[in-house]
Amino acid sequence: MTTERFIPTPDGQYNIGHLCTRLQCDRGLAGKTAMRWIGAHGEQAEYTFGDLERESSRFANVMQNLGFLPGDVFFIFLPKMPEVYFSFLGALKSRLITGTLFSNFGEEALLDRLDDAKAKGILTRKSYLKKLLRIREKLPHLKFILLVDAAEHQASDILSLPALLGESSDCFETPLTPAETPSVLHYTSGSTGKPKGALHRHRSVLLQSRTAAEVLGLRPDDIYWCTADHGWVTGTSYGIIGPWSLGITQVHFGAAYDAAKWFELLEKHGVTVWYTAPTALRMLMREEPALFARFNLAKLRHVFSVGEPLNPEVIHWGRKVLGRDIYDTWFQTETGAIMITNRPGLTIKPGSMGTPVAGVEAAIVRDDGKVSPDNEQGNLCLRPGWDSMFVSYYHNEDVYRQKFKHGWYRTGDTARRDSEGYYWFMGRSDDVINTAGHLVSPFEVESALLEVEGVAESGVIGAPDDLLWEKVVAFVALRKGVAWNSALELKLRLHISNRVSTMATPQEFRVLDNIPKNKSGKIMRRVLRAQYLGQDAGDVSTLDI
Secondary structure, three states, rough: OOOOOOOOOOOOOOOOOHHOOHHHHHHHOOOOOOEEEOOOOEEEEEEHHHHHHHHHHHHHHHHHOOOOOOOEEEEEOOOOHHHHHHHHHHHHOOOEHHHHOOOOOOHHHHHHHHHHHOOOEEEEOOHHHHHHHHHHOOOOOOEEEEEOOOOOOOOOOOHHHHHHOOOOOOOOOOOOOOOOOOOEEEEEEEOOOOOEEEEEEEEHHHHHHHHHHHHHOOOOEEEEEEOOOOOOOHHHHHHHHHHOOOOOOOEEEEOOOOHHHHHHHHHHHHOOOHHHHHHHHHHHHOOHHHHHHHHOOOOOOOOOOOOOOHHHHHHHHHHHHHHHHHEEOOOOOOOOOOOOOOOOOOOOOOOOEEEEEOOEEEEEEEOOOOOOOOOOOOOEOOOOOOOOOOEEEEEHHHHHHOOOEEEEEEEEEEEEEEOOOOEEEEEOEEEEEEOEEEEEHOOOOOHHHOOOOOEEEEEEEEEOOOOOOEEEEEEEEEEEOOOOOOOHHHHHHHHHHHHHHHHHHHOOOEEEOOOOOOOOOOHHHHHHHHHHHHHOOOOOOOOOO
């Protein structure tokens, strides 16, 4: 399938919300199913592209009626539910900068992002409202909290979305939106400092749509399922934008991992293309093979994976148990779309990232800017200019500029390129922890640990894990007179879960007399990692002993 005839529209319309809804109706797909929604308790609903157009337009009118202006920042803080998709597309139609947040975020994680972005509004539900109210006084720019499940307005600034929608028209003429107009804002964690907001533009739809067609191989009659949460870039780029810009029917499931339920959905809905994560696949590997024999997946054509490197064992398992190749794809929050990938028609080298997509120039680049020869490990870099490239770290231009050097975008990953042009992931060049495809900042977890009475120092690392790729390991030094026990451990786990996120909760704790730091006070995470893994810590000349 090609989108060259449709995107952008002949009049130069690049608006993602418009292209995923109104354009599909104009193509004659208004009556085609866009989303098959399956809720956590088995409830089901189908929405056509006509429904997407009407509901997103109604939401766009709500935004306009409340006085939101192009360029204002609006966040969605909800679990998977139909309102996520309507509001995301409607906010983009309104030319708002639209961010999505994981529903398990704690107060600190919310405050960091809402404050940094100077968010004007947020959409959430009543059960999450307490978290927001506890930090509300620290968010002077936040003018409106909209609730999806309140029948009536709670206050002048805490409003019922159903009531607002009931007063709004389902017709909205999306303003002509140039390619460079800001669109989606995704926050990504670093090893030091606060999370950074990677800002994208409406032009990103060009590459998201093209890779959905050329890499995922989506066809007009496909039934597609992307398991990624919308808080993750995969969940927006390939759980919303890419497939719906092609007029593809998607399955969206509102519950957590359940092997039997997942395979029931694959069979019942005739899923033809499935995009999921290595963590989920490794969990499936632990199930009894008899489970899979109960289901007929004859319609399943392709399986793709994203989030962290795909272990060769998973590929072998896929061939043996599913009878299909599993294609690993690589991209980042900052890249916005698939950059390097395995895909149908390309021979898989188990463990490899694959090769760059058409139009993307990748290389292994030394620190001096020279391109490394084949099979030399180094900095994985991309030549700037691809359509879905982020255009800034929101309100943090200095850090953004540091990502570009010698004419390359430095991804922060290390890799090698073999003689056939395949890339092989080697690791991250910073300390960000990739646990189950979610990037966790050690700094955020360390800071939250220090808030707990009795903790004097903290250090956090990622360690290899068969299931999660990396697990979060926390080292703590306790204050005098404080003893380590199960009650304190539980207290720390709950605090991290509430303040940062459940994904950031350490899988393991180690108690030390002190946390190794260098003379400037920086935590020496590589020393902690070496101690944990029983390896040589290397040069410790700067260690403050």
